Amino acid sequence: MHRAITPRSLRAQLARAHAPQHLAQLRPLSSSSLDSRRVKVVEVGPRDGLQNEKAVISTDVKVELIERLVKGGLRCVESGSFVSPKWVPQMASTADVLQSSRLSALRSTHKDLSLPVLVPNIKGLDSLLALPPNLTDEIAVFVSASEGFSRANLNCSVAESLSRLEPVFRTARDRGLKVRGYVSVVLGCPFDGRVEPQQVAHVAKALRDLGAYEVSLGDTIGVGVPRGWDEVVGACEQQGVPARQLAAHCHDTYGTALASILHCVSQLGIRTVDSSIAALGGCPYSPGATGNVATEDVLYALSASEIPTTVLAFDELCQVGEWISAELGRENGSRVGKAMKGRRERDAAKREKQKAKL
Numbered sequence: 001m002h003r004a005i006t007p008r009s010l011r012a013q014l015a016r017a018h019a020p021q022h023l024a025q026l027r028p029l030s031s032s033s034l035d036s037r038r039v040k041v042v043e044v045g046p047r048d049g050l051q052n053e054k055a056v057i058s059t060d061v062k063v064e065l066i067e068r069l070v071k072g073g074l075r076c077v078e079s080g081s082f083v084s085p086k087w088v089p090q091m092a093s094t095a096d097v098l099q100s101s102r103l104s105a106l107r108s109t110h111k112d113l114s115l116p117v118l119v120p121n122i123k124g125l126d127s128l129l130a131l132p133p134n135l136t137d138e139i140a141v142f143v144s145a146s147e148g149f150s151r152a153n154l155n156c157s158v159a160e161s162l163s164r165l166e167p168v169f170r171t172a173r174d175r176g177l178k179v180r181g182y183v184s185v186v187l188g189c190p191f192d193g194r195v196e197p198q199q200v201a202h203v204a205k206a207l208r209d210l211g212a213y214e215v216s217l218g219d220t221i222g223v224g225v226p227r228g229w230d231e232v233v234g235a236c237e238q239q240g241v242p243a244r245q246l247a248a249h250c251h252d253t254y255g256t257a258l259a260s261i262l263h264c265v266s267q268l269g270i271r272t273v274d275s276s277i278a279a280l281g282g283c284p285y286s287p288g289a290t291g292n293v294a295t296e297d298v299l300y301a302l303s304a305s306e307i308p309t310t311v312l313a314f315d316e317l318c319q320v321g322e323w324i325s326a327e328l329g330r331e332n333g334s335r336v337g338k339a340m341k342g343r344r345e346r347d348a349a350k351r352e353k354q355k356a357k358l
């Protein structure tokens with residue numbers, strides 16, 4: 001069990017935040033620390049993060065992003081999607097990304113690496129299976145908790161989307177691919193408004209029963225607060241989907257994603273968190289929603305709360321966030337990334353001053 005976040009521990013965290021030596025703890029974990037409290041971070045930047053970018057991003061940049069994220073210690077990096085290129089043109093290069101020789105090198109160096117791709121239907125899975133084998137061991141499928149978002153994102157009803165996934169799960173099982181399920185708009189829909197927790201639980205259970213090893217609950221429009229997560233996770237558990245099989249996938253439109261994530265992992269028993277480097281992202285079919293919560297911010301918040309994660313190299317990841325933001329010509333959406341950059345610049349200026357004094 002995690003320690004609850006008490007006012008005392010929060011004060012201690014804030015004090016440390018001004019001298020964040022605890023970030024040094026984000027180092028390789030010993031096997032003894034690979035315990036049940038460890039939170040797995042699923043990086044969704046190369047897929048969820050980039051899918052909404054208007055300018056064409058080259059395959060080279062996409063591959064380099066994945067490479068840098070893996071070198072920064074992430075071991076589950078969602079790398080693209082086999083969706084209709086008419087719907088999401090940015091993901092049309094996913095086959096090229098997966099087949100890059102640089103990713104082959106990463107796969108052979110890191111045996112524990114997973115590079116899942118999103119598929120909406122059997123056509124998407126067939127496209128993946130038409131490629132050389134072993135490019136990925138995992139796919140992700142997605143279903144909406146509301147009818148309005150289902151129509152906008154998948155052009156079909158919730159029930160139709162679930163039945164379209166039956167052959168996807170069957171084929172994935174036959175081909176030895178793991179399947180992760182997403183449920184979108186779990187805390188509110190841009191078209192239908194309030195989403196009943198029971199409806200979320202119904203879809204989560206349907207995905208689990210189809211064979212998803214984990215169900216990621218997507219707060220697609222970023223309206224969630226801890227109380228809403230209590231209701232949604234509680235409803236899933238009542239339907240027989242335990243928190244350990246759930247992941248929190250938060251967008252940060254209203255600035256409450258980190259509060260929700262800390263609550264989910266410290267109070268609700270969720271052990272997997274999705275995030276996106278530099279807070280890249282935004283769903284093309286969710287008007288007004290901002291990017292995913294930033295990976296750097298999640299790692300900082302977990303580390304400061306003494307919750308172990310699977311990530312190795314925090315500082316390197318912050319630099320990945322700076323790099324991709326510059327590549328895309330956008331402001332770095334990670335507050336922690338920006339703070340770390342400021343700190344690095346201050347440290348460098350101090351060193352220069354000291355050198356000049358000698």
Ligand SMILES: CC(C)(COP(=O)([O-])OP(=O)([O-])OC[C@H]1O[C@@H](n2cnc3c(N)ncnc32)[C@H](O)[C@@H]1OP(=O)([O-])[O-])[C@@H](O)C(=O)NCCC(=O)NCCSC(=O)C[C@@](C)(O)CC(=O)[O-]
Nearest residue numbers: 082083084087120123124142153154155182184218220283
């Ligand atoms: C599902 C469809 C295809 C239905 O779209 P549709 O238009 O109803 O599909 P269709 O079956 O009538 O086919 C229309 C055309 O698309 C082609 N097609 C059909 N399927 C595929 C495929 N897999 N790959 C490539 N092409 C495909 C098909 O071959 C045909 O081509 P045409 O004959 O016109 O040349 C479409 O709605 C679609 O691609 N939707 C995906 C939208 C999307 O990617 N959204 C973002 C990801 S979800 C998300 O971000 C949320 C999440 C997961 O992050 C969690 C959260 O935050 O909530």
